[in-house]
Amino acid sequence: MPYNPVMPLYEFMCASCGERFEIISSDAERDENAVCPSCGGRDVSQVFGGFTVGISRARINPGVFEHKKGKPTEYKPPAGG
16 A cells, blocks of 8 residues: 555554554545454454654555665655556
């Protein structure tokens, strides 16, 4: 999913493995997209955490934007896109 600055960031916790994870999704697709990245479980609950301002692109799309110390950020397009 491409980065869209107006889409909210949701935080979830998996009941199966305890993993906390975040997704960026429209409200209409939030439940459909809430799948644990560790175990693939759908038994997740939304966690209401702190307020975040200025999240980095690398955190939103890990592996797509890579920053190596002393070098500019490198963009690596996702496979198939």
